[in-house]
Amino acid sequence: MNFSFLRDANFQDRIAIGVLLFIGLSATIPGFVSVPNAGSIIENVGLIGLVGTGIMLTMVVGQLDLAVASVAAVSAIIALTLAGVSIALGIVVALAVAGVYGSLVGYIIDRTGVNSLVLTVCMLIGLRGLALMMTPDRPAILPFEMFWISDALVAQWGPFTLLGVICLVIIGIVGLAMRQTRLGLSMYAVGGNVERARGSGISTTRVYMAAFAGSAVLGAIAGILAALRSGSASGLGFENFLLAGITVAVVGGVPLEGGRGTVINVLLGALIIRLIASAVALGGIPGSFESIAVGGILLAMLLLDYGLGRRRQAATAGSKVASSPIQTQQ
Amino acid sequence: MADSKADNPLSLGQGGADEKSAERKWLRDLAPFIPIVALGVLAALTIDGFGTAPNLIAIVQASAITGIAAIGVAAITICGKFVSLSIEQQAVTSAYVFAALYSAGTPVALAMLAALLVSALLGLIQGYLVSRGLNPIVTTLAFGSALFGAVVLLADNRTITLNPNPIAWLGGGTTFGVPNQAIIFLILVAIGSFLLSRTKIGRQLVLTGANPEAAELVGIPTKRIVMIAFVVAALAAAIVGILVVGQVSQAKSDMFRGLTIDVVAAVLVGGIAIQGGEGQLWRAGYGAIVLTMLSNVMLLLGVDAGARELLKGLLAGAVLIFMTILRSRGR
Numbered sequence: 001m002n003f004s005f006l007r008d009a010n011f012q013d014r015i016a017i018g019v020l021l022f023i024g025l026s027a028t029i030p031g032f033v034s035v036p037n038a039g040s041i042i043e044n045v046g047l048i049g050l051v052g053t054g055i056m057l058t059m060v061v062g063q064l065d066l067a068v069a070s071v072a073a074v075s076a077i078i079a080l081t082l083a084g085v086s087i088a089l090g091i092v093v094a095l096a097v098a099g100v101y102g103s104l105v106g107y108i109i110d111r112t113g114v115n116s117l118v119l120t121v122c123m124l125i126g127l128r129g130l131a132l133m134m135t136p137d138r139p140a141i142l143p144f145e146m147f148w149i150s151d152a153l154v155a156q157w158g159p160f161t162l163l164g165v166i167c168l169v170i171i172g173i174v175g176l177a178m179r180q181t182r183l184g185l186s187m188y189a190v191g192g193n194v195e196r197a198r199g200s201g202i203s204t205t206r207v208y209m210a211a212f213a214g215s216a217v218l219g220a221i222a223g224i225l226a227a228l229r230s231g232s233a234s235g236l237g238f239e240n241f242l243l244a245g246i247t248v249a250v251v252g253g254v255p256l257e258g259g260r261g262t263v264i265n266v267l268l269g270a271l272i273i274r275l276i277a278s279a280v281a282l283g284g285i286p287g288s289f290e291s292i293a294v295g296g297i298l299l300a301m302l303l304l305d306y307g308l309g310r311r312r313q314a315a316t317a318g319s320k321v322a323s324s325p326i327q328t329q330q
Numbered sequence: 331m332a333d334s335k336a337d338n339p340l341s342l343g344q345g346g347a348d349e350k351s352a353e354r355k356w357l358r359d360l361a362p363f364i365p366i367v368a369l370g371v372l373a374a375l376t377i378d379g380f381g382t383a384p385n386l387i388a389i390v391q392a393s394a395i396t397g398i399a400a401i402g403v404a405a406i407t408i409c410g411k412f413v414s415l416s417i418e419q420q421a422v423t424s425a426y427v428f429a430a431l432y433s434a435g436t437p438v439a440l441a442m443l444a445a446l447l448v449s450a451l452l453g454l455i456q457g458y459l460v461s462r463g464l465n466p467i468v469t470t471l472a473f474g475s476a477l478f479g480a481v482v483l484l485a486d487n488r489t490i491t492l493n494p495n496p497i498a499w500l501g502g503g504t505t506f507g508v509p510n511q512a513i514i515f516l517i518l519v520a521i522g523s524f525l526l527s528r529t530k531i532g533r534q535l536v537l538t539g540a541n542p543e544a545a546e547l548v549g550i551p552t553k554r555i556v557m558i559a560f561v562v563a564a565l566a567a568a569i570v571g572i573l574v575v576g577q578v579s580q581a582k583s584d585m586f587r588g589l590t591i592d593v594v595a596a597v598l599v600g601g602i603a604i605q606g607g608e609g610q611l612w613r614a615g616y617g618a619i620v621l622t623m624l625s626n627v628m629l630l631l632g633v634d635a636g637a638r639e640l641l642k643g644l645l646a647g648a649v650l651i652f653m654t655i656l657r658s659r660g661r
Contacts, residue, residue, distance in 0.1 A: 114654040126643020132636030288482035295476030
């Protein structure tokens with residue numbers, strides 16, 4: 001096992017923020033330190049961490065997927081609709097649809113050079129329409145005899161729930177794959193410098209397809225798990241996945257220019273966000289404060305990264321920074 | 331491929347372009363019109379009551395709100411900063427500012443001015459951040475979230491109802507049978523197009539989008555231009571906010587649900603090059619009309635709302651991909 005991430009400055013910063021936040025909130029909010037609250041925090045860190053990890057994959061290759069929330073809604077509706085036949089079939093079909101869709105988006109981006117942010121905004125609109133089409137009158141509902149699945153997912157073992165563990169295991173597998181497989185390393189190479197990666201024989205088609213398929217499938221898993229937990233999936237559901245996922249990735253120190261990013265930092269980003277959300281819920285602060293906090297944190301992190309980037313640029317003045325399509329010219 | 335932003339659209343205008351690329355440019359200019367002409371002809375032939383004057387006026391009226399917001403966002407797109415994802419929240423903010431001030435006894439004109447000023451200031455902040463190099467889409471997404479939370483918090487999530495409504499004539503009235511919203515839309519398109527093509531600032535906006543480094547070199551204050559583009563978009567969103575308060579006599583937190591998405595779709599469907607540096611402002615308004623017409627036709631045909639959204643997304647995506655391919659072949 002490689003523990004080099006412990007020496008990463010990003011990692012140390014995030015641990016420090018998380019610990020300070022935890023101490024501050026435990027001291028000020030009664031009932032914050034309790035096993036049920038820890039369980040709920042870990043579970044939601046897992047769910048939103050899945051979405052953030054998916055978005056991180058596309059950010060690492062220098063792109064950005066904005067359609068995750070709509071993908072999650074469509075997948076969750078497919079899974080719950082087919083649950084009447086077989087829940088396993090429903091999940092497999094939903095994930096397969098997400099995977100094929102994501103690969104197609106990655107392929108189109110590679111072949112046409114179309115801007116990924118804008119293309120995925122179109123997908124966000126279209127797939128949201130598809131989700132509404134599939135649930136014209138009422139949300140898709142888990143059949144009554146399968147409600148044991150919801151109960152099993154949220155049953156507490158100490159501070160853990162099955163749902164939280166599933167999410168964390170999947171995130172762990174993605175993290176390992178990013179570090180240990182050829183494809184994972186190619187993703188960092190393409191995000192770092194597309195031309196150099198092409199020159200060294202890496203197929204950008206495969207890399208973009210993998211990144212967008214990964215993002216779609218992880219978003220779909222999060223959507224399906226959240227729908228199984230609540231027992232229903234509506235056509236308008238999961239809208240907050242987009243902002244939460246991007247915030248988690250950016251707070252997790254994944255730069256928008258691509259080439260870097262680790263799942264551990266994304267998880268810490270998710271932890272920071274969920275600690276705040278949980279404090280908002282427990283502290284009786286109006287819910288709209290959460291969107292102020294999340295938006296404010298995201299803005300602050302963008303500014304921080306921008307400031308750090310400038311300092312780094314000044315330090316290595318003269319060396320040209322690789323450009324990526326989502327980094328706009330100044 | 332991924333470096334499509336690196337090419338230089340400035341070269342298109344420098345003459346000496348061979349015949350083939352002239353032909354491509356012609357095709358590219360005309361491409362966005364294909365869907366609307368096809369749709370219009372098809373609808374007029376097959377659907378009773380589509381081609382009548384009242385229905386066509388209704389389409390322009392319905393597209394006015396999206397259209398006004400879209401021509402504002404087009405300024406951001408043309409200067410090379412893609413789109414803003416905080417349009418909805420900006421419009422809600424100005425609706426609340428206007429309604430709250432008027433309810434508190436402020437004269438109508440003053441309340442309007444305040445709503446416009448607040449919105450311009452919010453646009454300026456976002457424009458400042460983006461002009462320093464922050465990603466426009468993520469920045470506006472974050473800003474929109476914080477802004478919406480703040481407005482809902484300040485308004486205590488209440489609906490403000492205007493009774494009596496001093497600007498009902500503006501939001502819902504008609505002049506010679508034409509809805510006032512539509513007239514304002516057309517006037518703003520005309521003013522915007524004039525500013526963009528005939529004034530120094532307009533040309534600087536286009537150059538900034540076409541090639542920011544070159545624009546900087548020839549002395550264009552590109553950072554200030556980007557800020558101006560965001561202020562323009564914010565003002566358009568504020569006008570939308572005020573007009574809709576006039577129409578429905580209320581300010582509500584969910585009154586603009588889906589506006590941002592419609593605006594982005596309108597900009598894309600209208601055929602404004604998303605890389606910036608090209609495109610006319612009217613195209614965004616035209617995109618709004620196309621989308622509204624499409625919705626109108628499908629509504630008449632009894633297609634449900636989900637399918638309309640699906641088609642909207644697919645159409646926007648198709649135009650985007652088509653334009654990108656034409657652009658990369660045209661080089």
